[in-house]
Amino acid sequence: MRVRSDLNSDGDVSDQLEDVRIRVENDTMFVKWYGAGPEVAAAYPVRSLTFEYFNTSGTAITTSAGIPNATRVRLTIAVPKEEGSSILRRRQSWVYLRN
Numbered sequence: 001m002r003v004r005s006d007l008n009s010d011g012d013v014s015d016q017l018e019d020v021r022i023r024v025e026n027d028t029m030f031v032k033w034y035g036a037g038p039e040v041a042a043a044y045p046v047r048s049l050t051f052e053y054f055n056t057s058g059t060a061i062t063t064s065a066g067i068p069n070a071t072r073v074r075l076t077i078a079v080p081k082e083e084g085s086s087i088l089r090r091r092q093s094w095v096y097l098r099n
Contacts, residue, residue, distance in 0.1 A: 001021070001022045001023075001051060001073075001075070001095075002019070002020070002022075003019075003020050003095050003097075004018065004019045004020075005018055005098075006018060013035065014034065014035055014036065015034060016033050016034045016037070017033060017034065018034060018035075019032075019034050020032065020033055020034070021039070022049075022075070024046050024049045027044060027045040027046050027047070028041050028043070028045070028046060029041070029042050029043040029044070029046045029049060029077065030042065043077060043079055044079075045079065045080065046077060046078070046079055047078045047080065047088055048076070048077070048078040049075070049076070049077050049078075050075070050076045051073055051074070051075055052073065052074040052076070053066070053067050053070035053072075053073055054070060054071065054072045054073070054074070055069055055070065055071060056071045058072075070097060071096065072094055072095065072096050072097060073094070073095045073097065074092055074093075074094055075092065075093050075094075075095065076090055076091070076092045077090065077091050078090045
């Protein structure tokens with residue numbers, strides 16, 4: 001997932017936290033905090049990373065055709081509670097989109 005936003009209103013999205021990319025490869029989540037910056041491993045071992053899309057009224061979008069109309073995205077990541085544990089901890093975060 002990639003999110004770009006000119007948070008400090010300087011006319012570009014090249015500053016830290018303005019061009020963020022998140023991806024999971026095998027069981028590691030990688031984050032790139034700004035466009036030209038390095039990609040870093042941020043979470044391991046990732047058991048799941050899900051994206052849920054919602055429209056302006058808060059209704060879940062359930063088809064891929066509706067995703068371009070999303071105004072918010074809920075990310076949920078699940079990782080083991082501790083090394084070797086089968087109990088998962090989940091964290092959620094929201095991204096609000098301007099379309």
